[in-house]
Amino acid sequence: MADPNGKGNGSGEPPVLEISGLRLSYYTRAGEVPAVMDFDLTIAKGESVGLVGESGCGKSTVANGIMRYMGKNGGIVGGTIKFQGRDMAELSEEEIRRVRGKDIAMIYQEPMAALNPSLTIAAQLMEVPMIHEGVSEEEAFQRSFDMLAAVNIPDPKRLMDSYPHQVSGGQQQRVVIAMALLSKPALLLLDEPTTALDVTVEAGIVELIAELSKESGASLLYISHNLGLMLEVCDRICVMYSGEVVEEGHIDSIFSWPKHPYTHGLFGCIPLPHADKNARPLAAIKGQLPLPHQRPKGCYFGPRCESFQAGRCDADHIPMEDVHTDDDPAHRVRCLRWNEIDHDAVVSNETTREPIEVGDTVLEVDNMRKYYDVKESTLATLISREAVRQVKANESISFDAGEGETVAIVGESGCGKSTFAKVLMGLETATDGEVRLDGTDLGSIEVKKRTPEQLASLQMVFQNPNDTLNPSHSVGYQIGRVIKRFGIESDPAKIQDRVHKLLDTVKLPRAFAARKPRQLSGGQKQRVGIARAFAGNPKTVIADEPISALDVSVAAAVTELLMDIQREHRTTLLFISHDLSAVRYLSDRVVVMYLGQIMERGTTEEVFAPPYHPYTEALLSAVPIADPEVEKRRIVLEGNLPSPLDPPKGCPFSTRCQRKVGSICDDEPPPVRLDTEGHSIACHIPLEELREVEPVITIPDRDLEATT
Amino acid sequence: MPQLIMRRIGMMILIMLTVALLLFLMNEGDPRLIARSVLGPYAQDQQLDAWIVQHGYDRHILVRYVEWIGRVMSGDLGDSIIYKRPVNEIFWDRLGNTGILAGVTFVVMVIVALTLGVLAGMKEGSTQDRVISVFSITTTSIPEYASAVLLAWIFVFTLGWLPGTSSMTSGFNVVELILPVMVLTLYGFGYVARMTRASMAEVMTNPYIRTAMLKGLPYRHIIMKHALRNALIAPFTVIMLQINWLLSGVVVTEFAFGYKGFGALLLEAALRRDIFVIEACGTAAVFVAVFTQTIGDLGYTYLNPRIRFK
Numbered sequence A: 001m002a003d004p005n006g007k008g009n010g011s012g013e014p015p016v017l018e019i020s021g022l023r024l025s026y027y028t029r030a031g032e033v034p035a036v037m038d039f040d041l042t043i044a045k046g047e048s049v050g051l052v053g054e055s056g057c058g059k060s061t062v063a064n065g066i067m068r069y070m071g072k073n074g075g076i077v078g079g080t081i082k083f084q085g086r087d088m089a090e091l092s093e094e095e096i097r098r099v100r101g102k103d104i105a106m107i108y109q110e111p112m113a114a115l116n117p118s119l120t121i122a123a124q125l126m127e128v129p130m131i132h133e134g135v136s137e138e139e140a141f142q143r144s145f146d147m148l149a150a151v152n153i154p155d156p157k158r159l160m161d162s163y164p165h166q167v168s169g170g171q172q173q174r175v176v177i178a179m180a181l182l183s184k185p186a187l188l189l190l191d192e193p194t195t196a197l198d199v200t201v202e203a204g205i206v207e208l209i210a211e212l213s214k215e216s217g218a219s220l221l222y223i224s225h226n227l228g229l230m231l232e233v234c235d236r237i238c239v240m241y242s243g244e245v246v247e248e249g250h251i252d253s254i255f256s257w258p259k260h261p262y263t264h265g266l267f268g269c270i271p272l273p274h275a276d277k278n279a280r281p282l283a284a285i286k287g288q289l290p291l292p293h294q295r296p297k298g299c300y301f302g303p304r305c306e307s308f309q310a311g312r313c314d315a316d317h318i319p320m321e322d323v324h325t326d327d328d329p330a331h332r333v334r335c336l337r338w339n340e341i342d343h344d345a346v347v348s349n350e351t352t353r354e355p356i357e358v359g360d361t362v363l364e365v366d367n368m369r370k371y372y373d374v375k376e377s378t379l380a381t382l383i384s385r386e387a388v389r390q391v392k393a394n395e396s397i398s399f400d401a402g403e404g405e406t407v408a409i410v411g412e413s414g415c416g417k418s419t420f421a422k423v424l425m426g427l428e429t430a431t432d433g434e435v436r437l438d439g440t441d442l443g444s445i446e447v448k449k450r451t452p453e454q455l456a457s458l459q460m461v462f463q464n465p466n467d468t469l470n471p472s473h474s475v476g477y478q479i480g481r482v483i484k485r486f487g488i489e490s491d492p493a494k495i496q497d498r499v500h501k502l503l504d505t506v507k508l509p510r511a512f513a514a515r516k517p518r519q520l521s522g523g524q525k526q527r528v529g530i531a532r533a534f535a536g537n538p539k540t541v542i543a544d545e546p547i548s549a550l551d552v553s554v555a556a557a558v559t560e561l562l563m564d565i566q567r568e569h570r571t572t573l574l575f576i577s578h579d580l581s582a583v584r585y586l587s588d589r590v591v592v593m594y595l596g597q598i599m600e601r602g603t604t605e606e607v608f609a610p611p612y613h614p615y616t617e618a619l620l621s622a623v624p625i626a627d628p629e630v631e632k633r634r635i636v637l638e639g640n641l642p643s644p645l646d647p648p649k650g651c652p653f654s655t656r657c658q659r660k661v662g663s664i665c666d667d668e669p670p671p672v673r674l675d676t677e678g679h680s681i682a683c684h685i686p687l688e689e690l691r692e693v694e695p696v697i698t699i700p701d702r703d704l705e706a707t708t
Numbered sequence B: 001m002p003q004l005i006m007r008r009i010g011m012m013i014l015i016m017l018t019v020a021l022l023l024f025l026m027n028e029g030d031p032r033l034i035a036r037s038v039l040g041p042y043a044q045d046q047q048l049d050a051w052i053v054q055h056g057y058d059r060h061i062l063v064r065y066v067e068w069i070g071r072v073m074s075g076d077l078g079d080s081i082i083y084k085r086p087v088n089e090i091f092w093d094r095l096g097n098t099g100i101l102a103g104v105t106f107v108v109m110v111i112v113a114l115t116l117g118v119l120a121g122m123k124e125g126s127t128q129d130r131v132i133s134v135f136s137i138t139t140t141s142i143p144e145y146a147s148a149v150l151l152a153w154i155f156v157f158t159l160g161w162l163p164g165t166s167s168m169t170s171g172f173n174v175v176e177l178i179l180p181v182m183v184l185t186l187y188g189f190g191y192v193a194r195m196t197r198a199s200m201a202e203v204m205t206n207p208y209i210r211t212a213m214l215k216g217l218p219y220r221h222i223i224m225k226h227a228l229r230n231a232l233i234a235p236f237t238v239i240m241l242q243i244n245w246l247l248s249g250v251v252v253t254e255f256a257f258g259y260k261g262f263g264a265l266l267l268e269a270a271l272r273r274d275i276f277v278i279e280a281c282g283t284a285a286v287f288v289a290v291f292t293q294t295i296g297d298l299g300y301t302y303l304n305p306r307i308r309f310k
């Protein structure tokens, strides 16, 4: 990705964007919120700069500040933003309007929300050149059409006349990208452009962004919390902490020699391919981001820093300093002690752990099916009288899980993961087959008919803690209620005692029992969700994307927490996720699902090494890895997930498969081939051939040696 | 869409037939009462019975209902007991008059309500917004008869600009429409305006408005093209219901200004049990109600592509 002449120093051209000493604030009833402090950033022509940092550190605020669009209560307090040499503060409203969308364009996180639901895609695209360049309708149409083709939309003609809700999320984001590129902007701001998308879709979009920016020569400011993505798109990277840049430099330099303890901490939170939950657990950064008006004196990172030195770090505001490396003269860092810290020595989490021994089988899923009836009332179905159709949300799912074991269920959205969880929880009943917990079939017992013991033995941690905590009750009350309902304790004092113990377990202060959910951060809420799930001593816990809504550091902490509790209680953990890095890190066995069917199943080592199912192979390739030394084979899937109402007749993956052998894949369901006792692959390609496939990810030897 | 329209129209006919049946049962359920109101209070029982047999009122109510529906469909609304003339001769004139009043009011009211609603919602919390909101709440809470008196006092007695009655005795006169229209508009616009304001304010916080801003579109263009359509979806149904309210709700205003409209006719007929006039008026009112509701729903569906293409 590195662009040798794109660094902005040396080449004679003036930078596209030059921000210095920028200060941005919001004004709320509680007073001024200084969201961004003393922010400097220079972007050269054609350069891609990544802006990374925890949620709330001010990344979006910077992007909005550049656009001079700070909402009703925001404003620029100080500093300058120069765009193509012009001071943005001096432009009139009318001039700034002409810059927006023409010279600087923005791409957002939620493409569906960013598009107007009641205008056709054509209308929303065409207005850009019509307004900014005054071109005729015909020309605007032609340009929009060409641009849609350029962002690899298969059928631009049909898409032009569609409304946003009629196209998939990935295509919506392509439309937004096309919209941004229509008037050939000099600078593109991308605010988490793929966070709302599935991994395989994300991989396609990221590739597109990287390609297009190269072609069009536009400069990029790429905002993300995902360091792995940065590696695929950016030349340079700025790490932001609490409103200011704490480290910046060339991407290789930052990834290989991060100097700031915060940057270093971020890397420690990511489950890289060679991380190991027992030998080298993730190390979350302690504490949390200070609120903008509660920043400590001296170094803002001080309270969370392992190398904090009283008297020095908490004295004056820390300036940026050059790190003079030969490879990257532009590497700068905001830390007094960057020179003194030996990062290899400061591994905060030295602990290694005993692997959990997997016990007897606790959960058995045997040929479970879940079909939904979908009523249709289109004219065609009225005539053909086929008014009820079936969605096969889960098709013969079989696997089992032992005591203390972690089984991951992996797949993109719509693959049936959540349906499966619902059946387990009794929110739906299985259409066929059995789900046995300790020998009792729970698949046909709905939640209302389950005994308290059955309920207690199977609990769930949800993706979004906001949706599951009752906002009007205190945390302690909500956990206590579960304890009472499951008959664990009935004496109020004992319940209280147990609530406190649970809070200890999830590492929250006991005082939090009195708090309402809104007084907690996202990670804290998720801990409460975990405490609640474990309140009834469950045998099995289903964690449905428990960390995907959380920041890297918080996610690392929650992941470790889940495993600690699991170790202690020997809980069986079903980990539902699309994040293969996390899956690889914490699970013992993996089930890969696609359109409701199991594609591959085996131990983690087996699934992550050849022979792969072609879908597993594509998933593996799609996951961004924040390690420049890891080599990855690129496979970008075309097309979208087929509608579950109308699945392919043969192999469910046949519409997108990169290794499709021919019409047999379209017409006949693939056989399930057994590689070893526990490792099976459902594919028409013989195992011998699949074994020949090269590994998707190659980890350099250095790391292999380090972990073994 | 065509399928939806067909279904809606079917629904509409069904509802109308049902309500008409209720109306019919209430008015003609007891044949003696009809005979009584036709023949007057001094008629004797035998006379009543004879009349009932003679006019076929001894047959089953449902048979009569079907027959009545048939007659109404063919345009025969019966005779007015009071005026001793076919209902047709009075009814359509009156309905037409109200139609004019309601039509003019509707146009004026919708324009005023939408403009003010959009202006207020565009910049939520601004002075502009607050002035408009206070104004619309105030006018809505003044009842029609009060504002009729108040406006008459200002424009008729103090300024002398407008005539005080709207009976149109010397033929149709637009000037005579002004006061009733004003009264109705003042009373009715607030509701639509507040709906529009809320809807507009909500739309303006949507991310796609930010997208439009950051695309560099001029503010006017954003309001007209991106915000308005979405903002009008919610008030649309309310607007259609206003037609309904106008037809039945004009009674007070028509009375206040002596305007010879449908509302006045209905009131008169109800007070004097003029059965066929009541039935005609009732049927018309039901028709308008159901029809506007249907148009409202269809319009809502049309404006909102997320529903349209389901």
Ligand SMILES: Nc1ncnc2c1ncn2[C@@H]1O[C@H](COP(=O)(O)OP(=O)(O)OP(=O)(O)O)[C@@H](O)[C@H]1O
Residues within 6 Å of the ligand: A026, A027, A028, A033, A035, A053, A054, A055, A056, A057, A058, A059, A060, A061, A062, A071, A073, A074, A225, A291, A292
């Ligand atoms: N409209 C607002 N009013 C008041 N405070 C705000 C407003 N918008 C953002 N903030 C505050 O400003 C700080 C920076 O927010 P910002 O949205 O820029 O963070 P971010 O880095 O983009 O986070 P994320 O990764 O979650 O998108 C936060 O403390 C946030 O709470």
Ligand code: SF4
Residues within 6 Å of the ligand: A260, A261, A262, A299, A300, A301, A302, A303, A305, A306, A307, A308, A309, A313, A318, A334, A335, A336, A337, A338
């Ligand atoms: S300045 Fe001190 S507290 Fe801040 S990052 Fe460096 S060592 Fe840590």
Ligand code: SF4
Residues within 6 Å of the ligand: A614, A615, A651, A652, A653, A654, A655, A657, A658, A659, A660, A661, A662, A665, A670, A682, A683, A684, A685
């Ligand atoms: S069966 Fe065919 S389409 Fe399905 S995964 Fe194997 S090769 Fe691909």
Ligand SMILES: [Mg+2]
Residues within 6 Å of the ligand: A059, A060, A061, A191
């Ligand atoms: Mg943000």
